[in-house]
Amino acid sequence: MTHSVNFDVLIVGSGVAGMSLALNLAGRASVAIVTKRSLCDTNTRHAQGGIAAVLDPADSFDAHKADTLVAGAGLCAQEVVELVVAAGPAAIEKLVDRGVALDRGSSGSLELTREGGHSARRIAHAHDLTGAAIQEALAQQIRDHADIEVFEDHLAIDLITGARLARGRGRGVAGSPDDAVLGAYVLDVKGNRVVPFAAPIVVLATGGAGKVYRYTTNPDIATGDGVAMAWRAGARVSNMEFFQFHPTCLYHPKEKSFLISEACRGEGGILRTASGQAFMPSYHALKDLAPRDIVARAIDNELKRSGDECVFLDMTHLPGDFLAERFPNIYGTCKELGIDLRSEPIPVVPAAHYMCGGVQVDTEGQTSIRGLLAIGECTCTGLHGANRLASNSLLEGVVYADRAARRVIALLAQGPAEPHFEVPDWDTGDARNPDEAVVIHHSWEEIRSLMSNYVGIVRTNRRLQRAKRRLELLYNEIREDYWRFYLSPDLIELRNICMVARLVVDCALVRQESRGLHYSTDYPETDDANWRHDTVMRRPRFE
Ligand code: SIN
Numbered sequence: 001m002t003h004s005v006n007f008d009v010l011i012v013g014s015g016v017a018g019m020s021l022a023l024n025l026a027g028r029a030s031v032a033i034v035t036k037r038s039l040c041d042t043n044t045r046h047a048q049g050g051i052a053a054v055l056d057p058a059d060s061f062d063a064h065k066a067d068t069l070v071a072g073a074g075l076c077a078q079e080v081v082e083l084v085v086a087a088g089p090a091a092i093e094k095l096v097d098r099g100v101a102l103d104r105g106s107s108g109s110l111e112l113t114r115e116g117g118h119s120a121r122r123i124a125h126a127h128d129l130t131g132a133a134i135q136e137a138l139a140q141q142i143r144d145h146a147d148i149e150v151f152e153d154h155l156a157i158d159l160i161t162g163a164r165l166a167r168g169r170g171r172g173v174a175g176s177p178d179d180a181v182l183g184a185y186v187l188d189v190k191g192n193r194v195v196p197f198a199a200p201i202v203v204l205a206t207g208g209a210g211k212v213y214r215y216t217t218n219p220d221i222a223t224g225d226g227v228a229m230a231w232r233a234g235a236r237v238s239n240m241e242f243f244q245f246h247p248t249c250l251y252h253p254k255e256k257s258f259l260i261s262e263a264c265r266g267e268g269g270i271l272r273t274a275s276g277q278a279f280m281p282s283y284h285a286l287k288d289l290a291p292r293d294i295v296a297r298a299i300d301n302e303l304k305r306s307g308d309e310c311v312f313l314d315m316t317h318l319p320g321d322f323l324a325e326r327f328p329n330i331y332g333t334c335k336e337l338g339i340d341l342r343s344e345p346i347p348v349v350p351a352a353h354y355m356c357g358g359v360q361v362d363t364e365g366q367t368s369i370r371g372l373l374a375i376g377e378c379t380c381t382g383l384h385g386a387n388r389l390a391s392n393s394l395l396e397g398v399v400y401a402d403r404a405a406r407r408v409i410a411l412l413a414q415g416p417a418e419p420h421f422e423v424p425d426w427d428t429g430d431a432r433n434p435d436e437a438v439v440i441h442h443s444w445e446e447i448r449s450l451m452s453n454y455v456g457i458v459r460t461n462r463r464l465q466r467a468k469r470r471l472e473l474l475y476n477e478i479r480e481d482y483w484r485f486y487l488s489p490d491l492i493e494l495r496n497i498c499m500v501a502r503l504v505v506d507c508a509l510v511r512q513e514s515r516g517l518h519y520s521t522d523y524p525e526t527d528d529a530n531w532r533h534d535t536v537m538r539r540p541r542f543e
Pocket of ligand 1: 391392
């Protein structure tokens with residue numbers, strides 16, 4: 001018998017959004033963070049470039065808004081863009097107050113760089129390790145707060161709602177509310193048991209889902225858990241067709257997901273074909289600093305045209321000392337792999353990088369389910385529209401952690417929306433040990449290759465339909481295994497990856513136009529008259 005553990009607020013995920021929210025709530029509520037590996041093993045930790053905000057007197061809020069709207073290709077929510085951009089300087093100040101050491105020039109003011117789609121220098125950074133600097137500083141603060149309890153190696157399986165209890169494992173709460181969250185079932189990976197966490201407020205801060213694709217800049221943990229859980233619980237999910245491919249992931253057999261920051265191009269790096277030709281001037285007036293969708297598509301086009309395996313990012317014209325000082329992570333990693341940035345260009349390919357869609361939320365992170373909030377990459381707030389402007393996402397994470405904290409405090413002040421429910425234990429039913437665990441690996445590989453082959457940068461109806469049929473088959477097999485076998489982290493993540501892949505394909509099939517990150521050769525034009533709106537999906541009630 002496992003008893004549930006009780007908190008006011010359960011935060012799932014420990015990246016910039018989850019940790020910032022926990023710190024905002026410290027001392028005002030009992031808070032648990034569950035995180036599936038260690039506290040610092042997050043997508044945030046891998047962010048290189050930085051965090052965008054208007055910090056230079058020569059820059060303006062209007063310019064940052066305009067750049068965000070242009071990148072978003074007509075789908076950004078104007079109100080959201082305004083509130084996030086306006087909150088930028090305060091968000092940076094908060095991070096600095098929490099101990100994040102951002103780079104400063106000799107005068108003491110923050111050093112700012114440029115990235116694609118930005119009309120001004122507005123990216124604050126800590127060399128090319130901005131995410132790591134944020135992660136370490138916030139984690140230190142979290143450890144210093146006795147009233148934030150951190151559960152490492154705890155992987156959330158599913159949200160607990162009344163409707164779910166009536167349907168799945170953990171049956172038997174008569175009369176529980178259908179449409180409010182009651183907590184989450186969480187796999188204690190080391191203890192090998194499922195722990196019910198009871199909480200009237202659950203906040204998903206689970207990050208992205210780059211592992212849906214074969215090539216990604218994301219770490220292994222990026223399996224879309226929050227989106228899949230929210231979807232299964234009946235929350236609205238939107239704009240999943242807009243998966244951002246970063247133009248420059250290192251192409252090397254030993255380093256499959258190493259990002260070459262866009263800041264390299266911000267500081268003068270030039271993309272070239274294998275024959276040395278700088279190709280971006282023939283695609284966009286901003287050349288190498290065009291918005292990401294345009295650069296990624298240009299590279300895709302060059303690779304298809306030439307049959308080459310990669311293109312090259314050339315920084316050999318920049319001073320060697322500057323490269324080592326400004327990009328110590330990229331410089332050092334490339335050097336270890338035998339690539340000397342000072343004398344040779346870096347081989348790069350586009351790779352899945354950022355999920356612009358996600359769980360649909362309002363301006364305080366509230367989802368369509370009572371008590372369930374979501375913040376950070378797993379959400380669709382309206383900030384990114386059809387294409388995220390570089391370095392707007394760390395900013396969004398900090399700003400929405402502030403806004404969600406306000407909502408959480410207001411909800412707690414109202415008292416529980418529902419009478420107290422005893423959350424039942426997980427019901428293992430007739431589950432047994434899997435006879436062939438390797439099948440999980442095969443299914444995972446199948447999903448990632450079919451997503452890369454059929455649902456990449458350039459799409460067609462035929463390929464999307466193929467992907468849909470294959471994913472349905474895989475999903476049914478995975479569902480059988482889910483009920484038949486004891487749960488393992490691999491099986492839980494596989495189920496989530498498959499669900500997220502299906503959502504990407506379903507949204508892509510709905511949108512009959514090309515816009516931002518969704519480019520279809522069947523509908524090559526943008527069709528504002530019919531498609532200038534979000535693609536909103538909701539699970540059929542008893543799928
Ligand atoms: C980068 O450093 O290029 C990544 C920045 C981002 O994706 O926002």
